[in-house]
Amino acid sequence: MRFFLAFSFLLLLACNSTSQTTVSSGDTASGVDPSMPDYRYDPPTDGTVEEFDTTTDYWKEILTNQEFNVLRQDGTEPSFSSPLNDNKQAGIYACRACGLPLFSSSTKFESGTGWPSFYQPLEPKYVMEEVDRRYGMERTEVSCARCNGHLGHVFPDGPQPTGLRYCLNGVALNFVPEADL
Numbered sequence: 001m002r003f004f005l006a007f008s009f010l011l012l013l014a015c016n017s018t019s020q021t022t023v024s025s026g027d028t029a030s031g032v033d034p035s036m037p038d039y040r041y042d043p044p045t046d047g048t049v050e051e052f053d054t055t056t057d058y059w060k061e062i063l064t065n066q067e068f069n070v071l072r073q074d075g076t077e078p079s080f081s082s083p084l085n086d087n088k089q090a091g092i093y094a095c096r097a098c099g100l101p102l103f104s105s106s107t108k109f110e111s112g113t114g115w116p117s118f119y120q121p122l123e124p125k126y127v128m129e130e131v132d133r134r135y136g137m138e139r140t141e142v143s144c145a146r147c148n149g150h151l152g153h154v155f156p157d158g159p160q161p162t163g164l165r166y167c168l169n170g171v172a173l174n175f176v177p178e179a180d181l
């Protein structure tokens with residue numbers, strides 16, 4: 001049983017993997033769900049991030065079950081499951097829960113992991129980074145600085161100029177095309 005659990009955790013934590021997998025490189029938004037609800041895009045007016053604290057009921061009301069599992073319960077989406085993994089459009093990736101702009105398409109890169117990956121956040125103060133020692137590993141968890149929603153993890157094996165790889169769950173993000181900003 002212990003081995004089974006360990007194996008399950010390895011699958012769950014496959015975000016650590018940097019194995020190169022060829023991914024089709026379409027230059028369209030074909031993978032983006034056009035029926036996606038109009039989630040909030042809510043940049044701070046003066047650049048200051050006010051902490052947003054609310055109830056579990058509120059999150060359950062505005063998030064799907066999978067979004068709730070990732071954002072509020074530190075879950076992980078299956079790799080290659082998010083249409084945003086292949087999204088090559090120019091725009092901003094905001095927090096799916098509170099609308100805070102978090103990452104720019106200009107820092108997105110193909111990591112081969114199956115999760116949307118970026119080499120730096122839009123503003124360092126828009127994300128929180130905290131050491132996560134669960135599952136017998138030491139990783140750095142990345143969360144939204146406004147609503148504390150879990151986004152993913154950051155690893156020190158990304159491309160230059162930062163050398164960082166922000167490995168994120170697509171369901172925790174809302175893509176806003178440049179034209180809509």
Ligand SMILES: [Zn+2]
Pocket residue numbers: 095096097098099100144145146147148149
């Ligand atoms: Zn948020």
